[in-house]
Amino acid sequence: MSLPLRIAVVGAGPAGIYAADILTKKDDQLTVDIFDRLPTPYGLIRYGVAPDHPRIKQIIVALHRVMENERITFHGNVHVGQDVKVDELRQFYDAIIFATGAERDRDMQIPGEHLARSYGAADFVAFYDSHPDREQTWDLRDQKSVAVIGVGNVGLDVARILARTGDELLYTEIPPHVHRVLADSTITDVHMFARRGPAQAKFTPVELREMDHSPNVQCLVVPEGMEFDQASQQALADSKSLRMVVDVLSEWAMRDEKPGPHRRIHLHFLENPVEVLGDEATGVTGLRTERQELTGDGTVRGTGEMTDWDVQAVYRAVGYRSEPIDDLPFDTARLVLPNVEGRVLDLDGAVLPGVYATGWIKRGPVGLIGHTKSDAAQTVAHLLADEPTLARAPQRDRAAVRELLVSKGLPVTDFDGWDRLDAHERTLGEPDARERMKVSSRAEMTAIAGARG
Structure with a gap:
């Protein structure tokens, strides 16, 4: 029997979270780690939707339910390509999906x-x-x-x-x-x-x-x-x-x-x-x-x-427009990762084994948030079809990647930390009868997320 897949998703916006959700529903053994360079999840919903659009921001409720899955782990404050190299992640994951968006x-x-x-x-x-x-x-x-x-x-x-x-x-x-x-x-x-x-x-x-x-x-x-x-x-x-x-x-x-x-x-x-x-x-x-x-x-x-x-x-x-990711090819004309239906290509047009893309880094900044789910489904379908050919990563302990990040001195946040920050922002909004008041300092967000009661 083959080992259960270990998947990394880079980008904790809707595209990345939808991909993680579909993966865990399609395979009840695999595990997913989601990385984001910000200390918080939700990407575009938190930092790209106007504040007077509470209806759209309610999408976070559904995304939160996905992130609570015990087979999904969130690593915030980690800039993949700079804080940790893509090749380093390949030591821990059988495949990597990039969902870094366009901002x-x-x-x-x-x-x-x-x-x-x-x-x-x-x-x-x-x-x-x-x-x-x-x-x-x-x-x-x-x-x-x-x-x-x-x-x-x-x-x-x-x-x-x-x-x-x-x-x-x-x-x-x-x-x-x-x-x-x-x-x-x-x-x-x-x-x-x-x-x-x-x-x-x-x-x-x-x-x-x-x-x-x-x-x-x-x-x-x-x-x-x-x-x-x-x-x-x-x-x-x-x-x-x-x-x-x-x-x-x-x-x-x-x-x-x-x-x-x-x-x-x-x-x-x-x-x-x-x-x-x-x-x-x-x-x-x-x-x-x-x-x-x-x-x-x-x-x-x-x-x-x-x-x-x-x-x-x-x-x-x-x-x-999207930005290039260190150590990966980039289509400078379309401003996306070069790919065919989510399978990332190298500079010669050959498929890069185990490397995928979804969301705007895959297809460009077009379409509404709802389109991202079908986009993720396409990418995930190809990844799962490729499973027999995916080289298995040598490091398979789920805790090992966190140990690597901590050894680099990174102030990594987790999903429990997001819940603490979320509660703090809601408390800030209470005196003025607001749902929340957003904290804008990365250092302050990280400190609140890392605090233990």
């Missing part, structure tokens, strides 16, 4: 995009979600109008957070330093720019409607961009969800701007940003866009008509 911004490759006050959306998301490894200072003062490039779900989140007042978010998990920045904001207008038309929008009806829920924010659509060609009409006929999106946008396009001390979100379709205006001394002073026209097949082309918009900051929400 950095893609470049737009337009002039001026790296001027001061031109931000990647991922950086702003990391700020308002209090990511412990990212910038935790921000300045929204001395700005009246700002631009958000891109109208996907991330762009909507960024625009909504920029437009809402700090006090509106006091019911959420944001810590005091995030509240202070939002409370000090002088922004009155957020302009969102989409290169294509409304029928090519990628956001969901729920995400769109949530933009308009604040009594302090009015959403407006510039009517000139509400154009539809033959491909647009066909897309609307094929998708009820898209029809719902366009119905909302059409309603907003007919609105009159209401007076009052509130903020406005303006959606501009068929406007392609071609340059961030400004200079090294002053930073962003504007955004230049080129008017687009629909071609009939769902694509657009430039008209040569340029418009300069008076904005004092730009937020680029044009997509995320």
Whole structure:
């Protein structure tokens, strides 16, 4: 009889946890260790979802049930590829699944995009979600109008957070330093720019409607961009969800701007940003866009008509990218691990035995969280099919890997530690009747997680 599989999963977000769940359900003998460079699990749900999205954050309840499985072990504060090499893990595991996601911004490759006050959306998301490894200072003062490039779900989140007042978010998990920045904001207008038309929008009806829920924010659509060609009409006929999106946008396009001390979100379709205006001394002073026209097949082309918009900051929400993992090949064009249906390939295109990928590091940052489960199922199916050919790791004691990590001086956290941190954050939120208040310091999180009662 062959030895029960020992599997490592690198990345404790939904992709990695779904893979661990499917593995333990498919094989009642194997064990899984999940590694994450952060001291906490849940990845994108904790550090990529806007704080005013409690419905999405409830996915953590289901993920928590998976992590409680006694055959799944969590090792936090471990950066695979740096703190521990991939080859070192191969001494303990028969296969490794990489689920490290995508949390950095893609470049737009337009002039001026790296001027001061031109931000990647991922950086702003990391700020308002209090990511412990990212910038935790921000300045929204001395700005009246700002631009958000891109109208996907991330762009909507960024625009909504920029437009809402700090006090509106006091019911959420944001810590005091995030509240202070939002409370000090002088922004009155957020302009969102989409290169294509409304029928090519990628956001969901729920995400769109949530933009308009604040009594302090009015959403407006510039009517000139509400154009539809033959491909647009066909897309609307094929998708009820898209029809719902366009119905909302059409309603907003007919609105009159209401007076009052509130903020406005303006959606501009068929406007392609071609340059961030400004200079090294002053930073962003504007955004230049080129008017687009629909071609009939769902694509657009430039008209040569340029418009300069008076904005004092730009937020680029044009997509995320994954980062290379030390000791593994990387597809620099697609920005993923090279793979075929989750089996990772070497630089010559041959399958790397025992190395797999799932989630955004496998297929790029597309799709909703729910798509990650079927993606993990595909990868796991291939891994289990490969079981007869997998070389068994020499070290099979489940405690041995923890001993290695401790010997390296790593402040490793475990899942019991997450429960302690979770309880602490909930206690912080109680005085203000909040579900929790997030701790943002890695050192503080690690200390709380490591504390014993």
